[in-house]
Amino acid sequence: IQRTHLSHNMAKEVASYTDVANQIIKLVLSGSAQKRSYERLSNFTDAIGNRVSGSHNLELAIAYMYNAMSQDGLDVHLEPVKVPHWVRGEEGAEMVLPRPKTLAMLGLGSSVGTPPEGIEAEVVVVSSFEDLKSRGANVSGRIVVFNQPFVSYGETVAYRAFGASEAAKLGAVAALIRSVTPVSINSPHTGVQDYQEGVRRIPAACITVEDAQLMARMAARGQRVVVRLNMGAKTLPDADSFNTVAEIRGWQHPEQVVVLSGHLDSWDVGQGAMDDGGGAIISWEALSVIKDLGLRPRRTLRAVLWTAEEQGGVGAQQYYQRHKANISNFDLVMESDLGTFAPVALQFTGSPAAQKVMQEVVQLLAPLNTTRLEPHGEGTDIGPWMQAGVPGASLHVEDDRYFWFHHSEGDTMSVQSPGAMDRCSALWAVVAYVVADLQDMLPR
Amino acid sequence: IQRTHLSHNMAKEVASYTDVANQIIKLVLSGSAQKRSYERLSNFTDAIGNRVSGSHNLELAIAYMYNAMSQDGLDVHLEPVKVPHWVRGEEGAEMVLPRPKTLAMLGLGSSVGTPPEGIEAEVVVVSSFEDLKSRGANVSGRIVVFNQPFVSYGETVAYRAFGASEAAKLGAVAALIRSVTPVSINSPHTGVQDYQEGVRRIPAACITVEDAQLMARMAARGQRVVVRLNMGAKTLPDADSFNTVAEIRGWQHPEQVVVLSGHLDSWDVGQGAMDDGGGAIISWEALSVIKDLGLRPRRTLRAVLWTAEEQGGVGAQQYYQRHKANISNFDLVMESDLGTFAPVALQFTGSPAAQKVMQEVVQLLAPLNTTRLEPHGEGTDIGPWMQAGVPGASLHVEDDRYFWFHHSEGDTMSVQSPGAMDRCSALWAVVAYVVADLQDMLPR
Numbered sequence: 001i002q003r004t005h006l007s008h009n010m011a012k013e014v015a016s017y018t019d020v021a022n023q024i025i026k027l028v029l030s031g032s033a034q035k036r037s038y039e040r041l042s043n044f045t046d047a048i049g050n051r052v053s054g055s056h057n058l059e060l061a062i063a064y065m066y067n068a069m070s071q072d073g074l075d076v077h078l079e080p081v082k083v084p085h086w087v088r089g090e091e092g093a094e095m096v097l098p099r100p101k102t103l104a105m106l107g108l109g110s111s112v113g114t115p116p117e118g119i120e121a122e123v124v125v126v127s128s129f130e131d132l133k134s135r136g137a138n139v140s141g142r143i144v145v146f147n148q149p150f151v152s153y154g155e156t157v158a159y160r161a162f163g164a165s166e167a168a169k170l171g172a173v174a175a176l177i178r179s180v181t182p183v184s185i186n187s188p189h190t191g192v193q194d195y196q197e198g199v200r201r202i203p204a205a206c207i208t209v210e211d212a213q214l215m216a217r218m219a220a221r222g223q224r225v226v227v228r229l230n231m232g233a234k235t236l237p238d239a240d241s242f243n244t245v246a247e248i249r250g251w252q253h254p255e256q257v258v259v260l261s262g263h264l265d266s267w268d269v270g271q272g273a274m275d276d277g278g279g280a281i282i283s284w285e286a287l288s289v290i291k292d293l294g295l296r297p298r299r300t301l302r303a304v305l306w307t308a309e310e311q312g313g314v315g316a317q318q319y320y321q322r323h324k325a326n327i328s329n330f331d332l333v334m335e336s337d338l339g340t341f342a343p344v345a346l347q348f349t350g351s352p353a354a355q356k357v358m359q360e361v362v363q364l365l366a367p368l369n370t371t372r373l374e375p376h377g378e379g380t381d382i383g384p385w386m387q388a389g390v391p392g393a394s395l396h397v398e399d400d401r402y403f404w405f406h407h408s409e410g411d412t413m414s415v416q417s418p419g420a421m422d423r424c425s426a427l428w429a430v431v432a433y434v435v436a437d438l439q440d441m442l443p444r
Numbered sequence: 445i446q447r448t449h450l451s452h453n454m455a456k457e458v459a460s461y462t463d464v465a466n467q468i469i470k471l472v473l474s475g476s477a478q479k480r481s482y483e484r485l486s487n488f489t490d491a492i493g494n495r496v497s498g499s500h501n502l503e504l505a506i507a508y509m510y511n512a513m514s515q516d517g518l519d520v521h522l523e524p525v526k527v528p529h530w531v532r533g534e535e536g537a538e539m540v541l542p543r544p545k546t547l548a549m550l551g552l553g554s555s556v557g558t559p560p561e562g563i564e565a566e567v568v569v570v571s572s573f574e575d576l577k578s579r580g581a582n583v584s585g586r587i588v589v590f591n592q593p594f595v596s597y598g599e600t601v602a603y604r605a606f607g608a609s610e611a612a613k614l615g616a617v618a619a620l621i622r623s624v625t626p627v628s629i630n631s632p633h634t635g636v637q638d639y640q641e642g643v644r645r646i647p648a649a650c651i652t653v654e655d656a657q658l659m660a661r662m663a664a665r666g667q668r669v670v671v672r673l674n675m676g677a678k679t680l681p682d683a684d685s686f687n688t689v690a691e692i693r694g695w696q697h698p699e700q701v702v703v704l705s706g707h708l709d710s711w712d713v714g715q716g717a718m719d720d721g722g723g724a725i726i727s728w729e730a731l732s733v734i735k736d737l738g739l740r741p742r743r744t745l746r747a748v749l750w751t752a753e754e755q756g757g758v759g760a761q762q763y764y765q766r767h768k769a770n771i772s773n774f775d776l777v778m779e780s781d782l783g784t785f786a787p788v789a790l791q792f793t794g795s796p797a798a799q800k801v802m803q804e805v806v807q808l809l810a811p812l813n814t815t816r817l818e819p820h821g822e823g824t825d826i827g828p829w830m831q832a833g834v835p836g837a838s839l840h841v842e843d844d845r846y847f848w849f850h851h852s853e854g855d856t857m858s859v860q861s862p863g864a865m866d867r868c869s870a871l872w873a874v875v876a877y878v879v880a881d882l883q884d885m886l887p888r
């Protein structure tokens with residue numbers, strides 16, 4: 001009975017935010033903040049372009065956001081992070097036999113380069129790690145082409161991540177991995193790869209679905225396929241970078257925080273508009289909207305624009321190390337890193353009691369038609385907090401096409417729409433504000 | 445009553461082909477010809493690659509098909525054609541201001557090149573021909589970027605075709621045209637363009653949807669956008685080429701013909717698998733299937749693999765000039781040039797009486813679930829015959845994605861499927877065989 005009573009009070013408390021939620025949504029969907037998320041994202045990514053870890057562009061991006069959010073009237077500061085500094089250099093690949101053909105390619109993050117004269121070798125095409133192992137003796141001295149089918153990003157990305165070392169164990173001289181995407185217009189997709197300790201480091205690049213399939217057909221016919229690969233990639237000493245942090249300080253419990261986040265770095269192709277400019281911008285925008293309405297919650301709202309996510313959540317890891325002593329004050333960590341297309345639902349991980357609260361909170365999103373709370377809120381950058389028990393939320397959007405563009409030259413403003421971004425920002429603002437303003441922190 | 449009686453007889457006559465149609469379909473869908481269309485297309489396009497008018501690859505392609513169809517036991521001959529010989533040369537474009545960015549591009553067929561040092565000029569972005577005209581005074585000395593929205597290929601291709609001359613009339617120094625496609629992964633699409641007589645010839649290239657939209661946003665902000673364009677394109681003297689013709693001679697009226705056709709040339713990107721290797725291959729395959737079954741119709745079945753379609757139906761025009769004196773013997777002209785994806789219907793243009801016959805013929809396609817006869821059979825290569833009154837048929841396929849890949853590096857075997865091609869070949873073979881074997885030619 002006590003529990004039911006509490007629940008009832010909680011539901012009533014959350015429901016009391018209906019008016020403020022409606023105000024937020026109205027300001028974003030049809031008020032002065034309409035289309036502002038898209039404008040901010042396009043102003044930012046058109047001006048800077050892509051911004052890979054360690055690059056001058058990433059420095060420019062951090063300075064840009066520091067200035068923009070400061071001018072917006074938020075409390076902004078930078079927190080230093082040491083980040084990997086991999087540079088692509090000049091690169092290219094061509095099939096030499098059975099006929100000459102340029103192969104569209106992108107070296108993979110952390111890959112070593114080739115010798116200056118390049119690597120020219122016969123190709124062995126495999127369709128899986130098992131297939132690779134079955135070729136055992138035929139791999140030595142060869143370039144391994146991984147032509148794995150696309151199953152899902154989560155499953156198939158293993159080839160991009162571990163293909164080079166698995167091939168190197170059998171003596172391969174380089175690895176070319178079919179891009180991890182369900183749809184291709186001869187478009188290569190980059191991303192990070194991981195060398196295994198104690199295994200020789202060989203150059204690794206992604207090629208297109210089309211070229212991987214072409215070489216697979218040729219090899220299946222018994223044709224000898226030879227490829228020349230040139231990569232000027234190298235890893236420089238770690239660089240200085242920053243997580244960019246903007247706040248609206250809570251009036252009652254300023255030490256308690258709701259984190260809204262996205263990462264500011266991207267790959268060195270496209271504009272990094274989708275991955276993850278959009279997530280960074282809506283995290284800023286949510287604070288702007290709350291400020292524009294003259295609102296100030298009990299707890300602190302903190303937008304964190306992570307650095308070096310693409311290198312393995314580097315900025316977020318260092319942030320966690322720096323702030324984990326304070327973990328009891330982290331109310332909710334939110335991350336948007338799967339696109340800012342039309343929102344579908346809020347994904348949430350937390351205790352059953354916390355889920356009950358969030359179940360009420362998402363009812364406030366009825367005007368956005370996104371009142372569904374889904375399990376499994378997750379994300380590279382909020383992962384450390386969630387693993388330590390902090391409730392986590394992430395944005396589920398209409399992401400059918402996300403991996404078509406992910407880590408490719410196609411990740412540009414052209415995939416974004418103002419209306420969808422407005423809806424993401426409104427959702428983000430309502431959830432963050434209400435959670436930050438409730439009497440109690442979310443139950444762990 | 446006489447007419448009804450004739451119709452009845454005709455319907456009965458066509459229905460008498462049900463068994464043979466079923467045999468054809470069975471041979472292709474589950475018999476010895478299963479997957480052969482795809483295999484032939486992949487063997488061909490994997491070996492040769494793309495094959496633009498005037499290129500050595502196109503010569504190789506013609507020799508390949510001459511040999512392959514001869515070895516298949518068909519009567520094959522070549523008919524000479526003079527074709528345009530445009531070469532792309534080295535090319536590239538980059539945005540210089542407001543920030544440096546490589547622009548993915550493809551020069552357009554028939555374009556002149558730039559001076560060796562390239563052209564560097566400020567950009568004016570327009571969204572339509574009307575918009576261009578309204579910029580009148582601001583176009584001189586500029587590079588015009590056409591950022592027209594994609595409406596449909598038929599409508600929007602006007603910008604690719606005529607953009608350069610329209611811009612040149614106002615003093616532009618080059619034209620960059622947004623690729624004509626509904627979907628882009630930063631993928632440029634080439635194609636032919638037409639200079640207008642008496643207008644200065646300026647370099648013309650297509651850029652990606654993404655980059656056209658980027659420059660449009662920058663220009664809308666009042667930013668000065670400067671682009672450098674380098675194109676080594678030039679037009680050499682006309683080259684020697686051939687239409688490739690394979691036949692099964694009719695036993696009763698060998699002088700009367702049903703033409704099945706697709707074009708063998710392509711653009712100089714991708715593999716030309718979809719445009720139009722597939723159409724060429726199913727036209728060959730239809731004859732193979734009929735031969736494999738030991739069938740020989742009353743009239744001649746003639747597969748024509750056109751050359752230099754992409755330059756404006758050049759091979760087909762010269763074929764028409766050479767054979768038009770014989771027009772009364774052309775029973776039906778068939779063309780497949782919108783992909784060999786899963787077939788949906790047969791498109792047909794002819795007199796009402798001919799439509800009645802074809803309405804019955806497509807009933808034989810019930811096992812393929814393609815018994816719909818649609819109006820407006822058409823195609824660049826059969827156009828001259830149809831305009832002169834010969835009945836024409838074309839293949840309507842599930843072409844939703846056709847223009848995603850059209851004239852781009854994405855036109856490869858990866859967009860083809862063996863099952864869909866089998867169904868196209870079976871349809872093609874049934875229609876051609878039955879029309880060629882009916883007592884009477886199709887009524888004009």
Ligand SMILES: [Zn+2]
Binds near residue numbers: 263275309337
């Ligand atoms: Zn990301």
Ligand SMILES: [Zn+2]
Binds near residue numbers: 707753781
């Ligand atoms: Zn075509």
